[in-house]
Amino acid sequence: MGRINLLLADNPIAGFLLLTFIISLISLVLMLNVSGAHTPESSIGLPIWLIAIWSPNIAAIIIWSVKKELLLKLQTSFSFPDFSWWQCVSLLPLVIAGAILILELQRGHVIQWSNFELKFLIPLLLINLFLGPLGEELGWRGLLYPEIKTNYGWMASALIVGAIWSLWHAPLWLLDSPQSKIPFWAFSLNVVLLSMLMGIIYNHSQGSIIAIVILHLTFNVSLGIIDVLGSHQPGEFVIKSLYLYVPLVLILVGIHEVTGSHTCRIQ
Template sequence: MNSEKKLKKPIASFILLTNLIFLPLFCLIGIISMLGLPAWVIDVMFCLSAWSSTFAFAVLFKKIYPGQSFIQFVKDKFNNKLIFSVILTAIMIQASIFLMILFLVSKNSEINVIFTISSWGMLVYFFFKNLLSGPLGEELGWRGFAQMELQKKHSPLKASIIIGFWWGMWHLPIWFTTGLVGIDLIKYILFFMIAIMSTKIVMTAFYNLNQNLIVPIIIHQFFNFFIGLINGNLLDLIMYNAILYLVVAVLLIVINPKNVLYGKEEINVIHGEIDCH
């Protein structure tokens, strides 16, 4: 019999420890930047800081799930067969948002170069840097654990709003590196929170449809990747993303009013097929 005591507030403990790990790593990035070290060193540190939620979850795992294997838990999150239609729909939605933002920026901006990337080599590097410094490091803790754990007590939508808020607040130190001040900074924070909470709702809907962590990883990756490709005003970019992802989130809620984002209890994924009760 396992005598190890189980954490009474696992999600709160996870959020707290995630921030305690992230803050010193983020401060270290600032120190490295001031010392004028190579850009790749800063990129590596960004990647490490993005994994703070995974580090926190790994540290707390035995107290959250006594007697269980962390490695097996991770494997189980990728165990379900991927449903092509779910992934394709999510990517098409995000690609459509990207194209709409691209159109808005090109129409309303006076800049000559619309993309931030000028070569295929840079594009590949940017893609994998984003993958390592965000989706791969964040999704196990925030989605694989916190979202699923909260869904045991609340609807997927309510759980998404709660986790989305705290996930957004975890980014707080980054807000003050944008160079924005005053009302522009307030607008940025507002739009950022709307964008990230709306994206969280989108992630939840598609994750609950497939129950494989690759799904939110893909959505997270393309959110970061697409916004980083466009050479536009930062405030405008986050505003466009906030509005468009909010529209998608509301539509997903409207078409799934009874189950409120395809709750785990209402969906059975069997051999790649979805059985909705």
């Protein structure tokens, strides 16, 4: 056990990736072989899906516990950073979803506004919070991104984490999941673009992941709202959104680099 702890402490990136993928793959095997576990909507499936979704956080907590840094890392990750306008990027998915809906209205497309009721909003937020950003970002952006950034810089690190993040999602296309309704190439490109935005936000958040969790949440919630309104199939919406995400992310990255504001201060 001591040797394993030493390995995890000395190689946090490799240890994190190994633990994350082992936990998620074990969960996948259970999803595919345990009756009713193929969906988080069942009492059997929900805990298995939660373990899979929270695998990055579980891995990060194990690594930090071994290094005796857990309390410090949790305090930093969930601290409120000094305000930066870059943190407002966390609301971009809602802006893009709204822009697409406005364009569709101008084209005369029918949107089922009556399908959405305010009473759905809190459950939508909570479900998407726990089955997504709150379970992942402590690992992806709290541990992996800053560890890689030390050697490769922010932009390369954001691209690397985005590619790994996309690969980690790939087993969902073996299941009847919401993600499986989206072409994998479009989903992956979206994930990498979001990872770039998250890298920018992290660079101005002193190690806090709160705004990153909000960005992840608003992306997931925007998909949920579009699905409820019946204006698009999830795959169709994600592909259309790329026409806005790609130029906007490139512009934001350019501004970020030109202004020379890519240093990260951690409290």
